[in-house]
Amino acid sequence: MAKYLFITGGVVSSLGKGITAASIGRLLINRGLSIRMLKMDPYLNVDPGTMSPYQHGEVYVTDDGAETDLDLGHYERYTGQPTSQKSNITAGSIYWDVLHKERRGDYLGGTIQMIPHISDEIKGRIRALEKENPDIIVVELGGTVGDIEGLIFLESLRQLALEVGRDNSIFIHLTYVPFIAAAKEVKTKPTQQSVAKLREIGIMPDVLVCRTEVDLDREHLDKLSLFCNVPKDCVIVEKDVETSIYEIPLMLQRAGLDEIVLNRFRIARPAVPLKDWEKLIQTIKNPAGTVRIGVVGKYSELQDAYKSIYEALYHGGYAAGYKVEAVKMAAEEIEGNPAVLDTVDGILIPGGFGVRGMEGKIRAAQYARENRIPFLGICLGLQCAVIEFARNVCGLAGADSTEFDEERGAKAEHPVVCLMEEQVDVREKGGTMRLGACPCSLVEGTKAYEAYGAKQISERHRHRYEVNNSYRAQLEEGGLVLSGINPDIGVVEMIELADHPWYVATQAHPELKSQPVKPHPLFKEFIAAAVKRHEG
Ligand code: GLN
Numbered sequence: 001m002a003k004y005l006f007i008t009g010g011v012v013s014s015l016g017k018g019i020t021a022a023s024i025g026r027l028l029i030n031r032g033l034s035i036r037m038l039k040m041d042p043y044l045n046v047d048p049g050t051m052s053p054y055q056h057g058e059v060y061v062t063d064d065g066a067e068t069d070l071d072l073g074h075y076e077r078y079t080g081q082p083t084s085q086k087s088n089i090t091a092g093s094i095y096w097d098v099l100h101k102e103r104r105g106d107y108l109g110g111t112i113q114m115i116p117h118i119s120d121e122i123k124g125r126i127r128a129l130e131k132e133n134p135d136i137i138v139v140e141l142g143g144t145v146g147d148i149e150g151l152i153f154l155e156s157l158r159q160l161a162l163e164v165g166r167d168n169s170i171f172i173h174l175t176y177v178p179f180i181a182a183a184k185e186v187k188t189k190p191t192q193q194s195v196a197k198l199r200e201i202g203i204m205p206d207v208l209v210c211r212t213e214v215d216l217d218r219e220h221l222d223k224l225s226l227f228c229n230v231p232k233d234c235v236i237v238e239k240d241v242e243t244s245i246y247e248i249p250l251m252l253q254r255a256g257l258d259e260i261v262l263n264r265f266r267i268a269r270p271a272v273p274l275k276d277w278e279k280l281i282q283t284i285k286n287p288a289g290t291v292r293i294g295v296v297g298k299y300s301e302l303q304d305a306y307k308s309i310y311e312a313l314y315h316g317g318y319a320a321g322y323k324v325e326a327v328k329m330a331a332e333e334i335e336g337n338p339a340v341l342d343t344v345d346g347i348l349i350p351g352g353f354g355v356r357g358m359e360g361k362i363r364a365a366q367y368a369r370e371n372r373i374p375f376l377g378i379c380l381g382l383q384c385a386v387i388e389f390a391r392n393v394c395g396l397a398g399a400d401s402t403e404f405d406e407e408r409g410a411k412a413e414h415p416v417v418c419l420m421e422e423q424v425d426v427r428e429k430g431g432t433m434r435l436g437a438c439p440c441s442l443v444e445g446t447k448a449y450e451a452y453g454a455k456q457i458s459e460r461h462r463h464r465y466e467v468n469n470s471y472r473a474q475l476e477e478g479g480l481v482l483s484g485i486n487p488d489i490g491v492v493e494m495i496e497l498a499d500h501p502w503y504v505a506t507q508a509h510p511e512l513k514s515q516p517v518k519p520h521p522l523f524k525e526f527i528a529a530a531v532k533r534h535e536g
Contacts, residue, residue, distance in 0.1 A: 002036075002130045003168045003265045006157050007140045008205070010175035010194030015211045016245070017174050018071030020238065021140040022078035023249040024172070026277075027258035029079055030249075031269040033135040037075045038126060039068070039088050041142040042149035046092040057304025061462045061512060062087070065436025071140065073308050077515050078249065086128060091149060094121050114152055122156035123163070135267070145173075146197050158202045170264045173198065173205035174238075177212045177220070186216060188223050195228040207234045207260055209252075215239065234260055244284045244314075246516045249277055276517045280318060287323040291530045294329045294344035296364040298357040309350050309378065312511035315519035316527030324527060331357030331364070338367040346374040346530035349381030351462070351509060355407040362388045369503060374529035376522065377505025379463050382495060383417045385505045386467055386475065390416045394478040396471075403465050416471045419464060420491070434461040438486060438508065440493040446483035447504050448494045451521040457484075459493075459508030466507070467492035502529030 005024065009017045021037065028035050041048075048056045049067035060073040066085035075083055098121050102112050129137050141157065143150045161169040175191040191208065198205060208230050210216060216237050225232040236255045241247040252258070253274060262269060293313055297306060310326045317324035327344055334340065341347060347368045349361050361381070365388040368375035377385045383401055390399035398413025402422060405411050415422065420434075437458045442449040449455070467475075469491065476482060484494030484506070497503040504522065514520035 001164070001168065002134055003136045003267075004126075004160065004164055004170070005136055005138045005261060006161070006169065006171045007138070008145055008154070008157075008171065008173050008198065008203075009141070009143065010145050010173055010198075011190040012176050013144050015174055015176055016248075017140060017142075018069075018074040019078075019245050019248055020174055020209060020252070021071070021138055022074040023252050024257065024261070025075060025079040025081075025138055026249045026274070027253055028136055028138070028261065029081070030253075030272050030274055031258055031262065031267075032272075033267070033269065034133070035079070035081070035136045035138055036129040036132060036134040037072075037079065037081075037083060037087060037138045037140070038129060039071045039075075039140050039142060040122070040126075040153050041069055041088065041090045042147060042153055043090060043142075044092040044095070044149075045090060046096055047088070047090060053305035058307040059462070060308065061435060061460045061509060063437040063460060067435070067462070069142070070304060070307050071142075073311070073512065076513070077311060078246075080515055080518065086125075089122065089125050091152075094118060094125070097121060115155065118152050119156040119159055122153060123160050126156075126160060136261075136265070145194050151201070154198070154201050154203060161203075168265070170207065170261055171198075171203055171205045172207040172209060174209045174211065177210045177216060177224070179212065179214045186212070186214065186220050188220060188227065191224060192227045195230075199229075205230055206264065207236060207257070209236045209238050209257070211238050211240075213240050236260075244281065246277065246284065247281055249274060250281065280516055283318050283321055284323075287317070288321045289531075289534065290323040290325055291317065291320075291345040291527065291534045292325045292327050292343065293346045293348055293527075293530060294327045294341055294364075295348050295350060296329045296331050296334055296361055297350045298331055298352050298354070306350050308509070308511040308514070309348065311516075312514035312520055312523045313348070313527065315514045315516050316523035316525075318516060319519040319524040320527050320531050322527065322531055329364075331360035333360065334364050334367075335360035338363050341367045341373065342371070344373070345534040346376070346526060348376045348526070349378065349384050349505075351379035351381065353380070353403075355404040358384070358404060362391075366392055369497060369500065372501055374502040374526055374533060375500075375504070376526040377495075378511065379461075379507060379509060382505035382507050383465060383467070385495060385503075386416055386480070386492075389478060389480050390414060390471065390475060393480075394474050396474070401465055414471065416468050416475070417465050418468045420466050420489070422468075433464050434466075436460055438493070439488060440484040440508070441487045442494070443481070443483050443485075446481055446494075447496050447502060447525070448483040448506075448522075451504075451525040453521070456487075459506065459510050460512050461508050463507065467495075501533065502526060 068088035396414040400412035401417035
């Protein structure tokens with residue numbers, strides 16, 4: 001039977017619960033255990049697909065096309081294991097299902113209540129993962145203990161622990177232990193109160209992971225143990241890391257967290273050093289130099305909007321032994337002043353929706369092409385590159401995407417990017433949003449083919465618009481290389497320029513599959529080209 005590891009958060013949000021959960025996942029896999037990971041988000045949206053990046057950060061897309069929380073990105077980056085639709089539960093989706101069942105009459109006239117109906121639904125969703133027969137199911141609860149919205153989820157975890165038995169479940173509480181600079185003191189009170197809140201609903205944490213900016217001495221740890229009723233050796237310190245968030249698995253391993261979990265579950269597995277991660281940290285700590293990559297986006301001021309993009313860029317840097325500095329550049333500012341792009345070694349245009357910043361991005365794509373600056377276009381980034389090429393190389397001055405017809409109040413004169421439904425030859429094949437893993441056939445001899453080292457690849461998608469097949473011939477005549485085509489629906493997946501150091505764009509989101517210990521080939525090659533330019 002699967003064992004359960006529950007992770008809750010205390011005191012404040014933004015403690016890096018997702019990264020801690022992902023790191024624990026890594027350690028368990030390293031012990032030869034099979035795991036599944038699941039994130040529960042107490043908000044009422046059915047999924048984060050429609051939420052603004054200002055509200056939610058990046059929407060992380062799984063192979064099976066689920067639009068999920070960005071913590072799943074951490075899970076995949078740290079564990080190397082794909083997540084799926086089943087790995088993310090929101091309160092909205094739980095209520096949605098329960099209310100649908102109620103309307104269908106499934107509850108046979110019963111009164112629908114938080115307990116047992118909502119709690120049963122939550123437990124059912126979690127336990128569905130048991131069918132995949134993992135050794136351990138890691139469940140992270142979003143938000144902070146004490147949130148009204150999180151209550152029913154905590155209640156469900158309490159019930160679930162009761163069902164599976166104490167020996168088969170472990171509660172890890174990630175908490176914040178602040179250092180008050182004025183008093184020069186570490187304070188344990190917020191943690192005591194947060195644990196008290198947990199106990200109020202019947203959950204006794206087994207392990208405390210204390211996030212802190214300073215070292216905690218024995219006295220603090222003993223105090224936390226005593227007041228929170230957690231054994232001394234189960235009070236673990238997770239101090240802010242100096243160099244990289246990828247140090248955390250190593251830090252938690254040194255603190256013996258995986259040992260605590262295995263002991264609790266009476267699982268005997270030898271400890272294995274995290275060799276590739278140790279090597280990774282050595283690389284991160286001793287870079288040969290720094291390359292600057294300009295990320296030209298609409299939400300560049302937001303830390304989390306392009307989370308996976310930034311991480312994938314760093315990963316590409318690890319492969320080259322370089323530090324990558326992601327320079328956030330607001331697309332709207334590039335339009336009038338593209339020469340700022342001379343200050344970077346590579347240009348990346350990430351995915352996006354809406355017309356704002358479009359002309360700036362198109363200008364950036366042109367600048368990269370004309371000035372031979374390494375370029376990687378992602379999704380909307382590919383569409384910008386195609387529009388730019390059509391306008392400035394193929395002489396189609398009115399080239400644009402039909403996505404912006406409405407916002408611009410005019411139809412694109414040359415709709416080089418449009419909906420699949422607008423393209424006669426593929427009309428019957430497409431839905432609206434292309435979501436999740438899609439196949440792509442690469443053309444031999446192209447940079448894309450070289451990077452992947454394979455003819456058939458698969459990447460995740462999240463977009464509605466496509467390169468218009470009726471302009472393909474004109475684009476190719478102009479010299480654009482269509483390096484990847486979707487074999488099922490015949491649309492363009494990748495483009496590149498032959499006569500350029502490295503100018504590649506993809507309709508997919510390769511950043512979602514990059515791992516620190518296994519950088520994505522496109523990011524690896526892109527950074528390699530940027531390093532080359534940097535070294536001149
Ligand atoms: N807005 C574009 C589309 O829907 C691109 C989407 C994206 O970059 N993810 O096709």
